[in-house]
Amino acid sequence: MKSKDILSRVFEITRDPRDGLLFLKEFQSLSPESFAILYADSETIFESSEALFSDLKLLYQLDLFPFVVLEEDSFQYLKVFFPLEQLNPNPSDDRSLGFSYEIIPREKPLLETVKSTITKKKIPILLWNDETEKLESVLDRCRSILNSSKIIYVSIDGPLKDPNSGKVKSILQMENHFSIPSDMSITDSQKEFVQLSEALVSKIEDPKFSIVLTSPFTLLTELFTVKGSGTLVKRKNRIHKFTSTEGVDMEKLFRLIEESFGKKLKQSFFDTKFDVLFLEESYRACAWMQKTEFGYLLSKFAVNGVARGAGVGRDIWDQILEHCNPLFWRSKPDNTINKWYMSIAQGIEKDESWYYYWLGVDRPLIPGIVSLLQSQPEDFESKKP
Incomplete structure (x- = not known):
């Protein structure tokens, strides 16, 4: 199957080609061994290994x-029900794993062995035994050595769900622990995931680290869409507030804005100043605010594409609402965020070039605000046809 056909198949499953390409580019920019650590419990292998x-x-x-981390019992099951030809798998065989793999010997240096395995175009598999080492220790040790910031826990039971609405709890942010509602019924594997999350997230300082619980039937959707398909647990996003450029890497900030909007900033914008800047500590999202006679103008609200699924933009928005009132901003009509803006804005006016929004504004000020927004210069270069 050609690469184009493979991508088409992935996007057919995820129904999200634009974000899918964004995530694929992000994954391919990592060192191959750092892509992700995947653990599937034995019940998942027994019941849904084919998926x-x-x-x-x-x-x-x-x-x-x-x-991939598998329990030894799981692998014994696979040996019985699947032909495990490590060197020459037959993808057309319904009973084949469909990919080449290599078992990683525990006694060999992990990083060098995994790199060698991937160089040979094989998926590395580590067999785990609870009597030898606890799962938390295995995952943390491998994550640290491979420098991976993503752990995927695959379970047939799927992600955590709200007991009232039945909707998936997509993001849980925590500092030291999080509590499960008393009326939420969770399975043994979900309970193990919660315990792993608390143990790992509380001690891993990397703000990009996350552990996610998903189903074997929705792994690609979890990986290649902003919305995802599972319950993602991560550290609470750390948002810093600045009133001057001191302590801000302006080059990284401008690069974030350009990458978020997919356009180059005009030279004139580099000479402008913010009155308030909200910035995620890893430069994955920011809000550039300017104070005016009518309140605060949200000049730029930029969120790194990959960070959109981690709740960073929402955390920055909460900071804006807490510190900057009244608030107003504008957005291009083709901006995909307009649907959300319309749901949270107090009011909106439109013309051919822009949508104008405001929040917490007294009615007499609206004409002046719209006039001010209309007078703002275009800060991005026009895209070349």
Whole structure:
């Protein structure tokens, strides 16, 4: 299957080609061994290994090699029910794993062995035994050595769900621990995921680190869409407030804005100043605010594409609402965020070039605010046809 056909198949499953390409580019920019650590419990392997291996096969065909951790019992099951030809798998065989793999010997240096395995175009698999080492220790040790910021826990039980609405709890942010509502019924694997999350997130300082619980039937959707398909647990996003450029890497800030909007800033914008800047500590999102006679103008609200699924933009927005009132801003009509803006704004006016929004504004001020927004210069270069 050609790369284009593989991508088409992935995007057919995820129904999200634009964000899918964004995530694929992000994954391919990482060192191959750092892509992700994937753990599947034995029940998942016993009941839905074919679904899981189907998605792993597509990742394999995209040259993405997750580091897979399986229980020894799971692997014994696979040896019975699947022909495990490590060197020459037959993708057309319904009983084949569909990809080449290599078992990683525990006694060999992990990093060098995994790199060697991936160089040979094989997915590295580590067999784990609870009596030898606890799962938390295995995952943390491998994550640290492979420098990976993503752990995927695959369970047939799927993600955590709200007991009242039945909707997936997509993001849980925590500092030291989080509590599960008393009326929420969770399975043993979900309980293990919660315990792992608390243990790992509380001690791993990397703000990009996350651990996610998802189903073997929705692995690709979890990886290649902003919305995802599972319950993602991460550290609470750390948002800093600045009133001057001191302590701000302006080059990184401007690069964030350009990458978020997909356009180059005009030279004139580099000479402008913010009155208030809200900035995520890893430069994944920011809000550039300017104080006016009518209140605060949100000049730029930029969120790194990959960070959109981690709740960073929402956390910055909460900071804006807390510190900057009244508030107003504008957005291009084709901006995909307009649907959300319309849901939270107090009011809106439109013309051919812009949508104008405001929040917490007294009615007599609206004409002046719209006039001010209309007078603002275009800060981005026009895209070349």
